[in-house]
Amino acid sequence: MTMPxxxxxxxxxxxxLAWSILxxxxxxxxxxxxGAFILASLERVFHVEAVKPTYRLALLTALAFLLVAPLPLxxxxxxxxxxxxxxxxxxxxxxxxxxGFVYLWYLMAVxxxxxxxxxxxxxxxxxxxxxxxxxxxxxxxxxxxxxISPRALAIDERAGYIVTVVGIPSALLLHGYVGFIFGSxxxxxxxxSPLMPVVFIFSAMVSGIAAVLLIYMxxxxxxxxxxxxxxxxxxxxxxxxxxLIDFSLEMLDLVHRIYEADxxxxxxxxxxxxxLYLSQVVIQIxxxxxxxxxLLALTQIVSLGVRHRKRIYALAASLALVGIFAMRWNVVIGxxxxxxxxxxxxxxxxxxxxxxxxxxxxxxxxxxxPILWVLVKLLPPWPADTAAGASAAS
Amino acid sequence: xxxxxxxxxxxRVALVYALGVALFLIVRAILVPHSFGEFGYYRGRAIAQxxxxxxxxxxxxxxxxxxxxxxxxxxxxxxxxxxxxACHGPQAAHVANPxxxxxxxxxxxxxxxxxxxxxxARPHSFPQIVVKQHDPGGLACNTCHQxxxxxxxxxxxx
Numbered sequence: 311m312t313m314p315x316x317x318x319x320x321x322x323x324x325x326x327l328a329w330s331i332l333x334x335x336x337x338x339x340x341x342x343x344x345g346a347f348i349l350a351s352l353e354r355v356f357h358v359e360a361v362k363p364t365y366r367l368a369l370l371t372a373l374a375f376l377l378v379a380p381l382p383l384x385x386x387x388x389x390x391x392x393x394x395x396x397x398x399x400x401x402x403x404x405x406x407x408x409x410g411f412v413y414l415w416y417l418m419a420v421x422x423x424x425x426x427x428x429x430x431x432x433x434x435x436x437x438x439x440x441x442x443x444x445x446x447x448x449x450x451x452x453x454x455x456x457x458i459s460p461r462a463l464a465i466d467e468r469a470g471y472i473v474t475v476v477g478i479p480s481a482l483l484l485h486g487y488v489g490f491i492f493g494s495x496x497x498x499x500x501x502x503s504p505l506m507p508v509v510f511i512f513s514a515m516v517s518g519i520a521a522v523l524l525i526y527m528x529x530x531x532x533x534x535x536x537x538x539x540x541x542x543x544x545x546x547x548x549x550x551x552x553x554l555i556d557f558s559l560e561m562l563d564l565v566h567r568i569y570e571a572d573x574x575x576x577x578x579x580x581x582x583x584x585x586l587y588l589s590q591v592v593i594q595i596x597x598x599x600x601x602x603x604x605l606l607a608l609t610q611i612v613s614l615g616v617r618h619r620k621r622i623y624a625l626a627a628s629l630a631l632v633g634i635f636a637m638r639w640n641v642v643i644g645x646x647x648x649x650x651x652x653x654x655x656x657x658x659x660x661x662x663x664x665x666x667x668x669x670x671x672x673x674x675x676x677x678x679x680p681i682l683w684v685l686v687k688l689l690p691p692w693p694a695d696t697a698a699g700a701s702a703a704s
Numbered sequence: 705x706x707x708x709x710x711x712x713x714x715x716r717v718a719l720v721y722a723l724g725v726a727l728f729l730i731v732r733a734i735l736v737p738h739s740f741g742e743f744g745y746y747r748g749r750a751i752a753q754x755x756x757x758x759x760x761x762x763x764x765x766x767x768x769x770x771x772x773x774x775x776x777x778x779x780x781x782x783x784x785x786x787x788x789x790a791c792h793g794p795q796a797a798h799v800a801n802p803x804x805x806x807x808x809x810x811x812x813x814x815x816x817x818x819x820x821x822x823x824x825a826r827p828h829s830f831p832q833i834v835v836k837q838h839d840p841g842g843l844a845c846n847t848c849h850q851x852x853x854x855x856x857x858x859x860x861x862x
């Protein structure tokens with residue numbers, strides 16, 4: 311008996327994919343959050359002064375994406391009204407059920423707190439200067455404290471430093487946890503690997519750094535402000551370093567699988583050469599990894615002008631984002647295309663205007679952009695001198 | 705004098721967080737049923753509530769008291785391991801009042817193929833048919849097979 315979209319032997323419960331494109335974009339979005347935060351922490355904890363112009367922007371980017379991160383899960387699972395249950399009756403033996411606490415910790419104990427501490431002086435000034443609803447909004451955010459004396463701000467700086475130090479392992483936990491969810495599925499040889507959380511963390515850093523680099527370039531262009539090339543060069547250099555580590559880890563995983571050649575190898579190898587060839591080999595490895603790596607390496611080897619460097623960075627960052635998305639796709643979708651019998655393969659047929667279709671996935675991927683726009687309007691992340699320059703230019 | 709001096713705003717944010725935690729604990733105390741976790745990861749009172757629901761299945765022992773011949777025939781064939789209500793549905797109401805509640809005979813055209821239509825996930829030793837090949841004329845299964853002893857008359861173990 312033949313079944314459409316199925317080749318060879320599939321167990322009945324393997325024919326339809328349980329995890330859809332929404333589960334692809336969930337780790338992609340959390341990766342952007344973790345990566346953006348780690349870029350921000352470079353300035354605060356590791357004192358990389360060059361990336362300072364992107365520090366606040368990276369924090370707001372992380373928040374905008376973090377607010378959207380649970381939505382693909384809500385849409386996938388249905389019954390969003392039940393999501394509160396995981397807080398009310400926590401299930402400590404389930405990694406998935408503990409997501410709520412990982413998320414809440416990262417959102418409230420790290421990101422919101424750090425943003426509040428860092429923007430507090432601006433919030434107080436806005437609460438005193440603004441009129442109408444904006445005044446009330448900022449007054450609520452001040453929590454009734456208008457103390458922005460140098461001593462108070464120094465305390466904020468110190469507290470912010472501590473929050474960031476706590477935030478780095480939290481960011482790694484947030485995304486390492488997502489990798490752990492896949493890496494701990496022992497029945498699936500495509501996923502089951504202790505390297506998975508580490509690969510997820512480094513790929514998260516790549517995507518987050520690339521996203522902040524592009525957002526910084528775009529916002530500078532929109533505000534008609536000159537791009538700080540020292541900052542951009544530094545971000546690009548960190549992008550190259552993290553990308554090299556990420557690629558090395560992925561290749562280590564690949565070489566390990568090839569050399570080990572366990573009972574799943576022939577099946578997975580066949581899949582890599584057929585169903586996943588375009589998304590994994592062409593898009594993820596060639597276009598999404600090797601090309602941006604070569605482009606970024608080129609800027610380190612050859613002395614190029616500002617204009618060329620900008621274009622190369624923008625292209626490399628865009629390709630890196632495509633490559634990391636392809637990586638998420640290949641992990642989530644690829645891991646469900648083969649049978650546990652290793653004798654058959656199924657096909658992922660994506661809907662369009664369905665609950666887990668392409669349209670909601672696109673909307674969810676774009677949703678952080680208007681959220682970031684609102685956040686930037688409410689809490690301008692630009693240094694005062696460039697903001698003044700922007701208003702003078704406009 | 706400001707409480708906590710220059711760090712007073714940190715006290716305020718700590719209070720906001722503490723209020724959030726307190727609110728959560730209050731909401732949790734209201735929403736989580738008191739018997740949750742009494743026996744395991746579920747509401748303890750659910751057991752009593754489920755136990756109080758009306759019974760629908762009578763159990764195969766009840767069938768034997770009136771239908772001993774059918775039960776004996778079934779026991780001699782390959783369907784010996786199946787309980788009557790697996791095919792005939794829940795019959796507690798019939799057992800309680802045999803004259804008033806008459807069981808509806810199952811539709812063999814759909815009932816048998818639930819288990820015997822070919823499915824690659826089933827063991828090869830399990831009797832399976834491709835319906836269109838096995839019965840191109842659309843005959844009901846019990847035209848040839850005795851449902852309580854399906855191989856009776858086929859020269860095999862019944």
